Each structure stands twice: as C-alpha cells, then as structure tokens.
Amino acid sequence: MIGLLKTGTGFWNPLVWVAAFFVTALAVYIIRSRGVKKYRPGTGQTMPFFSGNRPPEDGIKSGNMYWGFFEALKRYYKWMRRLHTGIVNDYVFIFVLVMVLLMAAVTLGGLL
Amino acid sequence: MISLPFLAVMVIISIGLSAVIFRRNLVKIVMGTSIVASAINLFIVSLGYREGGVAPIFTGAPTLEMVLPTPQALTLTSIVIDLAVTAMMLSFAIIIYKHYGSLDSRKRRLRE
C-alpha cells in the first residue's frame, strides 16, 4: 500500500490521514453552512474578543504572549539567562569541561 | 612510552587553552588558538621523528634511516590552515576594535 510507513510497533499512512481530513473538513463545512446567518460586517461582531476591553491599536505584540508561561518558569529563565553569557571565553571553557566529563564517563565505563 | 616532546606538547596545549579561556583581550585569544595549533604541529613532527634519521630528501641522501615524510606533509597543511584562520580572526578583531573601540571580550553585545 502506498504511503504506509511501518514504525516497528505501529504504522502511519499520511494519504489516509489526508483523505480523513478532507472528509472531516467537508462535514464541518456542511454543518457550518446550516448555522445562524446573522453575521454583519462593520459592526461589533467583527472586533476581536479581548476580555470585553478594546483591543490595543496596533495588535498584540510578541512580547505580550505567553505571559503566564514565563511567570511560572521565572526562576528557570533567570538561571538560563545567567548561563548564556555571550562571552567567547566561556564557550571554550564549557567545551573543555564537556571533554573532561566525557573522558571521566568513558574511563569509568571502561572499568565497569 | 612518555617522552619529553609529548610532555612538552601537552604543556604547550594547556598554555594555549588557558590563554583562550582566561584572557579577555581578543588578540590574546587569537594568540592562544595559534599556540595550540603550533603545539599540535610539534606533536605531529615529533611523531614522525626516528632516532638518528636524516631529512627525507632523495637527492644525495646517504643510505641511512630517514624520518617519516607523511607527518611533515600533514604539518605543512595544518600550518597553512592555521595561517588562514589566524589572519581571519585578526581581521575580525580589527573590525570589532574599529566599531566598538575596545578589544575586551566581556564587553559583549550579543547574548541570551
């Protein structure tokens, strides 16, 4: 069968997926076309929903997004900022550190 | 079979790496990489050396043991590469100095 990818324990067939996608999309379209036709352009119906407030003039900036995510992971990001110093000396230092760690791992692995 | 040239090579490599890691001046960082490269060149040449060998030139050679010519070809290649890398890094250092008026690696503009 064309498009059938065996993954060892399961399988994946994109062509069947695409067919299913179009059938579902058709069904959704039919259901939608039977809905209430009260849409009026130019009224409040076309405004984006922004918790009842007026949306900002020039849209929502990327800096405003995922605020809660960053607030929850504030300590992680603070730590990450500290690691990413942007100094070339540190880059080489980490490289040497990784070499030493790997050497230790290989030596211990050889003893076991 | 630890011999003096190999020890010397390891010491010089450590000196070069420590220069790259701990020096803040960009030109000194370039010097550090250059020192490491020279140490490795020394290592290759000392690998090919035979006790009491003569230079591997066919012309007028006495019938003696010759040193191995392959490592010398490798060394020449790596010297040429090192020259190109050093020239390029120094050019970048010149441009950085011209733009920011400083060669300090810690006064960085790119981070995170």
Added chain:
Amino acid sequence: MKRSSESGMSVIVRTVTCVAAIPVIIFGLYVIMHGHLTPGGGFAGGAIIATMTALFIVAEGGDAADRLGRGMLLTAESAGLVLFALLAFLGLRTTFFYNFLANSGSIFGTQVPFGPNPGYLETAGVIPLMNLVVGLEVFAALSLVVIFMFSYRREEQ
C-alpha cells in the same frame, strides 16, 4: 609616530628595503622552483615573496598600501587557484590529480635516474607547475591580506 605610519621611515630604511627586495624575491622564486627537490614549495616561496610586500608597506608608509595594484593581485590570486584546479582536471583521463606529465618526456617529464644525484630540475611532472601556481596564489593572497589589514587600520585615523 604620525610620520612613520603615513610617509614611511627614514631614507636608510627605505633604501635598504629596496636593496633587500632583489635577493628576497630571488630566494622566494628559488624555493618555489625547487619545491619538488628540496623542502619548501609553493606556499613557503609565496610567503617569502609576500614578506617583501609587508616590508615595503612598513618602510614606505601607509600610502604605499594604496599604490600597490590591488586589482592585479586579486586577479593573480583567482588565476592561481583556477590554474591549480585546471591542472588537477587535466589528469582526469586517468584520475583526478593524476600526474600525467611525469616520465612523459615532455616539459618537466624527464625520468629520474636511480640513486643519489645532484637534483634534476626537469622532473616530477605537474608538481613543479602546481608549485608555481600555488606560489603565485599565496604571494597574491598574503599581500592582499597585509594590504587590506593596513588600509583598514588607516581609515580609522
């Protein structure tokens, strides 16, 4: 300090530089030409000739860097590389980089007699030709590196 970087060093230094130029360049050419017989070759010889450019700029001052023909050097650099690749391509009837001139009797194609000898220049096939073009390339490229670095330094003043 200003004087030395702009208009060059004293007359003594400049004269000695001009006198030194001849032996240095001849020595560089010797190293390039004998690359297949003795240590050295295209890179070493080209670098020796290119030191003359650096010496010239140091002695004559910053204006000398502008007076040297950059266009010609740029052409020479690319031409050297193209000729090198072309010589490699010419061996393609057998393999890439095949030494098709060696022992062929034509230019640089003399067979080397066995045993110790004083060194025959007309041997080794394409290797001396490659040394020549590499010498040209390295001379042009290193001169350009020095010239560009120097002229960039001068612009900031």
Added chain:
Amino acid sequence: MSFIVEHGPALAIAVPLMAAFATPLISRAGGRARNGVALLALLLTECILVLLFADVLSSGVRVYTMGATIPSLTSPVGYPIRIILEVDAMSALMALVSVTIALAVCIYSMRFMRSRDGMGYYYALLLMITVGMLGIVMTGDLFNMFVFLEILSISSGAIIAFYVNRGEASEAAFKYAVISAAGALMVLLAVCFLYGQYNLLNIGALAGVMQFTFLDKIALVLLVSAFALKCGAVPLHMWVSDAYSEAPAPISAALVVISQASLYALFRVCFTLFGAMPVIGVIGWFIIGLGVLSMFIGVTMAIPQHDIKRLMAYHAVSQTGYILLGLGVGLAVLGNAEAIGSFGIKAMEGAIFHMVNNALFKGLLFLTAGAIIYRTGTRDLNKLGGLAHAMPVTTCFFIIGMLSIAGLPPFNGFSSKILIYESVFMFSPVLSIIAILVSILTLASFVKVFQSAFLGPKRREYKDVKEVPVAMLIAMGILAFFIILFGLLPDLAVQWLIEPAAKALLSQLNYVGAIV
C-alpha cells in the same frame, strides 16, 4: 555516463571547487554571468550526485583514489596510501541533501543579496561551503576530514561576517571562528593520536586494526566532543544563536546543513571507526543526554526570543537534539543485535530521516525569515505584524515549514518524529515523552511567530510591502515541494533513501572491506 559515475566522488567536489575559484574572476564580466556560473556548477554537482547515489544503491560502496593509475586502486602496497574518497549510501544521501539546500540558497541569493560589491566573493564562499560539506561527507580519510572541516569553518566564518559594517556580524563571526578553531584543533589532535599508534589515516583501515587502547579512548572523546561542538548540541550551543542570527538569511539556511555535515562526521566516527569499541554504549548514553538537553533547552530558550532569526536558531538546536536522541539510541544498543533489530535500526532511520527533513524545513523557515527581512527591513517580532495581507505566498510557505517543524501530520516532520517516538519508547518511555513535549513547545513558539508577524491588521508602516521576487519564491518552493513529497510518501522515502543509509552506518565491515 559510466565515466561520470566512476569519477563521481572527485567530480562532485571538484566542480564546485573550480566554480568557487572562478567566480571572483567571472564577476568582472557582470553579475548575470557570475550567478549563472554558480547556479550551473551547483546543478551539475546535483546531477553527478544523483547518478552517484543511484550507483551506490545498486552496486555498493564506491571508492576513489586521487592521482592513482586506476580510481579503485586504494592499497597498492597492502595498506591504503594517497587521498581516498569513499562513498556509501549514508554519504551519498547527505551529499545530495547538502547540494539541494545549497542550490536553493544560491537561487534565493540572486535576488536577496542587494549589496553590489563583494558578490563575487559571496558566491565563491557559498561554493566553498558546499565543497567543505561534500568533502566531509565523502572523504574516507580522517586528516582530510579535518581539512574539509577547516575549509567549512573558514568559509562560513567569513560569510557570517558578510555585513561587515554591522559590528555584531563581526563579533558573531569572531566567536564562531574561535569555537571552530578550538573544535578543529581537537579533531587534529585526535587524528594525531590515532596516526601515532597505527600509522594510518584512513577510516576504514583504522577501524580494521583498532586495538582500543587508552589513547584511542582519548581520541574518541576528543572527536565526539569536537563534532558535538560543531553541530551545536547543548551545552555547546552558544555560538549557534549568534552565528545564525547575524549571518545573511540564506546563509543561515546553509549553516543548518553545515550542522548536518558535523552530525554526519560524528556518527561516521562513532559507528564506523569506533563501532566495535566496548565503551561505545557509554558514548551512546552521553549522546542521548546531549540530545535531551538540546531538545529541551533549545526550545525553552526559543520561546522568549523576539528576534525572528535568533528564535529559529534555537529551534535548530532543538531539532538537532532529536537527531542526537535517535542516533544515540542506536549507538547505545549497538552491541546488542536483538535490540538493534527490534527498535535500534528504526530509531536510526528516524534520526537520519529527521536529518534530511530538518535541513528542508529549517532551510525553508530561514528563507521565509529572509523574505520578511527583505521587505520590512527588521528582524524584531515586536515591530512586525499583518504581513499575511501583502505576502500570501510567503505566508503559505511559512505555514508549511511551521507545521512540519512542529511535527504535525501530514508533513515530513511528523513522519520522522513518529519513527523516533515509537522506537525510543521501546528503549525508554521517559525520553519519548520528553520528545513529544518538546514538539508541543515548538508549535507554541511558532504560533507566536505566526501570530505576531503575519496575523493582525495591516500596519501603516508596512503599507508598501509587496510579495518577494519570483527567484526567492522558487527557492522556497523547491524546499516546500520536498517537504510535502516526503510528508505524503514517507514509506518510499524511507525505503529508497533512509534505510540504505541506516544499514550503511551499521555495516562497518562493508566500509572496511572496500578499502583493504
């Protein structure tokens, strides 16, 4: 035809090399001639590599000895001498992918690069990057691998600093040059360790006589950490965000393929050179660790970025993590034939497929980022908005790339990720769950880019923005075409491209036997 296949490995490197040397000269004759020569050289290389790949699939490993009397004469005196190129299915696949991306980058650059002087050198460096990548994937010799790695580092370092009059570009290039020099010197040191013991430089011949002494372990450590540095695995990823974001946009796409070449070198060394070493399982676990860290830290660092190319650079780190995870699992179970048969080879197939896919969709995303920069002149997501009104085709390409990198069906990213998820689940369920989580975060961060750059009302300052020129759309279209093709027909791609490559990595004896 047979002449081209016979000399294929050498020609594939020599044609772009010759073009790279000639472009500065031809540039004097005018921009069109220069662009034509660069494009022609890459097309020719692509044709040679397609023929070579077909030949390798049908008749096995092909070797080429530079300067010998016949190309297959590798060991005239019992051990290999001269410069030897060795192409198996893995090398041929990687070479094919590299040149395809380079071709798209070349077409894209014709309109994208508006600078007038130095363009001859831009194309020369682009072709040199291609030469370096092809050299790394096709050489059979460790020292040549170092030489090509340095060719790659020098030319890409110089091209990262193409916008010299911006100080940041020089700084990024300086960091990249120092990092590359340190990595490449460690590779050279490792090569010296091996050469000092066995008097050999050839990968196949070395693998045949390897004694696994203590010095070999040091060499392995040096090689693995140096190539991990060059492919940008966490915690050695710091240069990636600097270099990718400051390079010209098409070059960022080419830098992705440079990482792929380093990954190839990493796995060639691990599987072929040290494949029989007793401690290779430890290395496998170490690479899995690097992979998980890369996936997670890469994607979490990408989310808060507001520079579009820096964000994508962190995603490149994150996607490299998937590849390291898949091939690391293959490496960790290398000694266990049963585990290899049941899930190890599937994990490797997934990883190699993801390498191909990553080059395609990451390349496409960087090119769309370039299109945004070309028309608006800014990389800051906070200043962008409403571009979908003016650039509908670019928006479509961005959506394709975005869905593909996030691993949404039916695009190619999903096909390769499902191979990795399911086979890694057999190995360790936790790793598989982390991989799926990272995919979700990837989608989240690209939704952010999509929302802030393309959606929203039309901005006043971008009212003159038009669709990008046709040449740039063609370049993006090539990559999008392959993404959809591999997405809809993953079984054929795996069967004809990926499976031979995975088997080639595992069959160390074939690689050794072609030389000795």
